[in-house]
Amino acid sequence: MLRLFLGLFITLVIAFALAVPSINTFFDWYLKTSDDVYYRESMRGPAYSLVEQLRPLPAAQRPQRLNELQPHYGMTLKLVEASQLQLGRQDQALLADGQMLISDDVSRFIIPIDDGSQLLSVSLPPDLRMTTAFTVSAYAMFASLLGIAVFCWVWPHWRDLERLRLAAQRFGDNDLRSRIHLSRRSNIRELAEHFNQMAGRIEGLIANQRELTNAVSHELRTPIARLTFELEQLRRLADQSACGPLIDDMHADLGDLEEMVSELLTYASLEHGAAQIKRETIQAADWIDSVLGSVALEAEAAGVALTLSVCTVENIRIEPRFMARAVINLLRNAIRYAEREVRVSLVREGDLYQVFVEDDGPGVPLVAREKIFEPFTRLDTSRDRRTGGYGLGLALVRRVSQWHEGHAQVRDCAGGGALFVLSWPHNEA
Numbered sequence: 001m002l003r004l005f006l007g008l009f010i011t012l013v014i015a016f017a018l019a020v021p022s023i024n025t026f027f028d029w030y031l032k033t034s035d036d037v038y039y040r041e042s043m044r045g046p047a048y049s050l051v052e053q054l055r056p057l058p059a060a061q062r063p064q065r066l067n068e069l070q071p072h073y074g075m076t077l078k079l080v081e082a083s084q085l086q087l088g089r090q091d092q093a094l095l096a097d098g099q100m101l102i103s104d105d106v107s108r109f110i111i112p113i114d115d116g117s118q119l120l121s122v123s124l125p126p127d128l129r130m131t132t133a134f135t136v137s138a139y140a141m142f143a144s145l146l147g148i149a150v151f152c153w154v155w156p157h158w159r160d161l162e163r164l165r166l167a168a169q170r171f172g173d174n175d176l177r178s179r180i181h182l183s184r185r186s187n188i189r190e191l192a193e194h195f196n197q198m199a200g201r202i203e204g205l206i207a208n209q210r211e212l213t214n215a216v217s218h219e220l221r222t223p224i225a226r227l228t229f230e231l232e233q234l235r236r237l238a239d240q241s242a243c244g245p246l247i248d249d250m251h252a253d254l255g256d257l258e259e260m261v262s263e264l265l266t267y268a269s270l271e272h273g274a275a276q277i278k279r280e281t282i283q284a285a286d287w288i289d290s291v292l293g294s295v296a297l298e299a300e301a302a303g304v305a306l307t308l309s310v311c312t313v314e315n316i317r318i319e320p321r322f323m324a325r326a327v328i329n330l331l332r333n334a335i336r337y338a339e340r341e342v343r344v345s346l347v348r349e350g351d352l353y354q355v356f357v358e359d360d361g362p363g364v365p366l367v368a369r370e371k372i373f374e375p376f377t378r379l380d381t382s383r384d385r386r387t388g389g390y391g392l393g394l395a396l397v398r399r400v401s402q403w404h405e406g407h408a409q410v411r412d413c414a415g416g417g418a419l420f421v422l423s424w425p426h427n428e429a
Contacts, residue, residue, distance in 0.1 A: 005158075009150045013143060039106050043122070047100055047111045050077070050120060054113055062118070076123040085110070085119070095119070160186045164195060176203040224258055279404075279427065282320055284313040288346050288355075291324050295331045304338045306331070309356075311346045316353055317427055318404065326400035326408075329393035330357040330420050337361035338417070348426070352406070355422040358413045369410045373398040397422065 053069065054062050066077050082095070091101050101110035111120040163180050170178035179199060180192045231250055234243070288311055299306040334342040338359035345356040364372060375395040394408075397420075401408045406424025413419040 005151060005154045008154060009147055012146060012150060016142075016146070039102055039109075040100065043100065043109050046073070046075075047109065047120070047122065050122070051111060051113055054120065059118055062113075066120075074125055076121075076125070078121040078123070080110075080119050080121050082117050082119055157187060160188050160192070164188065164192055167195065167199075171199055171202075176206060224254055224261070228254055279317045279319055281315050281317050284316045284346055285311050287316065287318075287320060287324070288327075288344070291327050291331070292344065294324070294328055295335065298332065299335050299342065302335050302338075303340070304335050305341045306335070307341065307343050309343045309345045309358075313346055313348045313353065316346075318353075318424070322400045323404065326397045326422060327355055327357070329397050330355070330422065333393055334359035334361070334418070334420070351426050352423050353426060357420040357422075358415075358417060360413070360415060360417040363412060363416065363418045364410050372410070373408060 050069065054065060057065055063079055066079060070077050087095070087101075094101060095110070095112045098112055100112075103109075107124045107126075109122045111122065113120055160182050163182065167178050167180040176199070179196045182189045182192045186192070227250075231254070288308060292306060292308060296306060331342065331344070334357050338361045341360050343356075343358045345354075345358075347354050347356070373394050375392060398408045401422055401424055404424035405427075406422070408420070408422050411419045411421065
């Protein structure tokens, strides 16, 4: 609010500071002739009275007489010689014609007495109201009143904008029911209504997607279970020499389908906020060993050496189940494309925990390093069980890292292949 108030206040002050002198200059120019006539007519009577009292006297006696008259006038009276003044031809002509001269600030009048050699100077008393202190006080009062007016105008706008900002922040933090309700007199009420409409549509779309995902995933598990049971029955009845390999392949396909459904449910829960991330402080070495142990058989079956290069962290704060799932997905991806070796590291740099997963495979093209973290995106379009996949594993990795306020990325490995980095900040309990 302070920035909005100061911005508007300073803009108005500058505008008034430029406008007031400009307007005064214009009116001074426009009314100059009228002012001369007005002041000339106003001073004509006192000037005539003074000159009539001084003209009969010799020049030497005039100062004394002027001193006698001074107390009876509220103006400064003074005799001056024409030679002491630097007058232009036009002013000299006016004096020769018996007319008075008026200074530019209309505070002094020069009046001829007789032949124009001796002149009467009449100066108006200073305007006490226009002293420097008065001017400063007046402008300070004006600025204060202007500030109050600006504040009264800014406050309701800022208050409503702040409500809108907080509602948008809550909505961005996964509070999909966040709405904003403003007074009918609010100037941003229409904007708030559009926000509420947008939030309602988004909430409905996400709810529909969540329900569809959950429904499809749960419904798929029923036929999977039935097919698994029926395949077991078929294995018992069929000729093992003829049908055994085919039944094994069907079992493998069902296992892949079950894995895909599990990943889909996990990703959907993270995507829509159904899961709650509750961090715990656990021993890093034990946790990373258990994660490596979960994929050790897969690595052995693929002929890939899975090693823990370094673990320099004693304790880490994570949600163990989801973070383990994310690292397992990175490891399975590395095992799928590695030639001989996959190396894992767990370190802490500053306030960041980092898990590095390196493989000696073909690597990831630069143009695809962001795309591979999107759902249902695969670089290998084949359906081979070893190099295929469903495009959900790395998407789940990114989502878990985001829920931990971190990020996931892929780089080039020093020895060739791909280097996946999973980073998240250290947060105290």
